[in-house]
Amino acid sequence: MINKEAKTKYEILTLLKKRWSPRAFADKPVEKEKLLLLLEAARWSPSASNLQPWIFFVGIKGDEVYAKIMNTLVEFNQMWAPNAPVLILNCGKLTVRDENVPNGTWQYDVGQAVAYMSIQAMEEGIYVHQMSGFDALKAADLFALPENVRAVSVSAVGYPGDPDMLHPRMQKSEIAGRERKEMDTFVFSENFGLVSGIVK
Amino acid sequence: MINKEAKTKYEILTLLKKRWSPRAFADKPVEKEKLLLLLEAARWSPSASNLQPWIFFVGIKGDEVYAKIMNTLVEFNQMWAPNAPVLILNCGKLTVRDENVPNGTWQYDVGQAVAYMSIQAMEEGIYVHQMSGFDALKAADLFALPENVRAVSVSAVGYPGDPDMLHPRMQKSEIAGRERKEMDTFVFSENFGLVSGIVK
Numbered sequence: 001m002i003n004k005e006a007k008t009k010y011e012i013l014t015l016l017k018k019r020w021s022p023r024a025f026a027d028k029p030v031e032k033e034k035l036l037l038l039l040e041a042a043r044w045s046p047s048a049s050n051l052q053p054w055i056f057f058v059g060i061k062g063d064e065v066y067a068k069i070m071n072t073l074v075e076f077n078q079m080w081a082p083n084a085p086v087l088i089l090n091c092g093k094l095t096v097r098d099e100n101v102p103n104g105t106w107q108y109d110v111g112q113a114v115a116y117m118s119i120q121a122m123e124e125g126i127y128v129h130q131m132s133g134f135d136a137l138k139a140a141d142l143f144a145l146p147e148n149v150r151a152v153s154v155s156a157v158g159y160p161g162d163p164d165m166l167h168p169r170m171q172k173s174e175i176a177g178r179e180r181k182e183m184d185t186f187v188f189s190e191n192f193g194l195v196s197g198i199v200k
Numbered sequence: 201m202i203n204k205e206a207k208t209k210y211e212i213l214t215l216l217k218k219r220w221s222p223r224a225f226a227d228k229p230v231e232k233e234k235l236l237l238l239l240e241a242a243r244w245s246p247s248a249s250n251l252q253p254w255i256f257f258v259g260i261k262g263d264e265v266y267a268k269i270m271n272t273l274v275e276f277n278q279m280w281a282p283n284a285p286v287l288i289l290n291c292g293k294l295t296v297r298d299e300n301v302p303n304g305t306w307q308y309d310v311g312q313a314v315a316y317m318s319i320q321a322m323e324e325g326i327y328v329h330q331m332s333g334f335d336a337l338k339a340a341d342l343f344a345l346p347e348n349v350r351a352v353s354v355s356a357v358g359y360p361g362d363p364d365m366l367h368p369r370m371q372k373s374e375i376a377g378r379e380r381k382e383m384d385t386f387v388f389s390e391n392f393g394l395v396s397g398i399v400k
Contacts, residue, residue: 010240040210048332055386105332111311132248132305144391180243186255191344
């Protein structure tokens with residue numbers, strides 16, 4: 001298999017180094033027990049006031065949930081997402097217990113839950129490719145979401161596959177090295193843009 | 201030390217089970233190398249179009265950054281946050297490369313980066329307590345944030361301490377068990393509220 005391991009400056013957890021977002025998935029289902037593990041990991045992530053705003057719709061290739069989620073994806077994502085045996089629509093509740101009070105960190109907290117899910121997936125040899133390229137309004141319609149629930153992303157989930165299965169347009173990024181900004185561009189001190197002494 | 205390990209139904213990663221958000225921290229600095237590890241973990245988290253919208257201001261107890269961040273916290277958090285040797289203001293860039301185009305998932309992606317940071321912290325025996333109880337406008341002012349950058353949370357970071365150091369009001373939650381909603385309240389299938397067969 002291709003080596004996409006992050007070229008880290010400091011020795012972070014192997015799971016975090018190894019994780020990346022493939023578009024090629026093996027023609028192999030994700031076991032129900034594994035899906036439960038992924039959801040359990042998400043369940044134990046932190047959230048503001050422990051509100052746990054996350055809501056997941058889990059589609060298995062061949063079922064109606066999967067077809068509906070696929071239907072919300074932008075054309076580019078529809079080119080490769082059918083490789084994945086599982087699609088999850090990641091949603092969040094926009095309000096706190098009182099339905100009229102907005103929860104300002106619902107997106108942030110859903111992001112954390114999906115991060116936990118992705119890391120647990122890596123432990124199982126399963127990869128998660130998150131997409132923001134989908135139609136959230138269409139998702140709201142197809143899944144009958146209440147007004148205070150919104151879809152924020154779609155995860156393609158599965159075991160890794162052979163990059164050769166991909167459209168040539170997508171093969172390059174599938175085998176390319178992973179890139180990140182340098183720390184001195186985002187770790188600051190007293191004022192915006194003033195690089196922190198820690199990273200100098 | 202108190203046992204706050206999550207009572208999980210399925211055997212998720214030990215790091216994810218053990219993580220929780222304390223208010224008591226030991227009177228012990230976090231080593232610079234450890235902070236770099238935490239930031240490196242955040243750096244390798246995923247983001248929409250690899251935009252990496254996260255920006256961190258790192259305050260060390262005694263320095264000006266720390267004092268500024270403390271100053272943004274709500275009164276309740278100011279009661280315990282001074283226990284932490286490190287405070288991080290977690291921010292995000294609201295726009296894509298073109299400064300006029302909004303990035304719809306900036307909060308979601310910053311959440312993921314902080315999740316990665318928290319999990320790497322657990323590996324080092326360090327705990328992260330995130331707070332949304334702070335004044336984001338005051339933070340924008342104090343740190344001279346540009347219009348397209350916003351603060352979304354504050355993390356208290358440090359080694360765990362003795363709950364006895366806390367105000368009696370806070371001791372109860374410090375030693376209480378951790379609670380989460382059942383999966384059948386947030387894992388759905390064809391329509392909102394229709395429980396997924398996976399979790400039945």
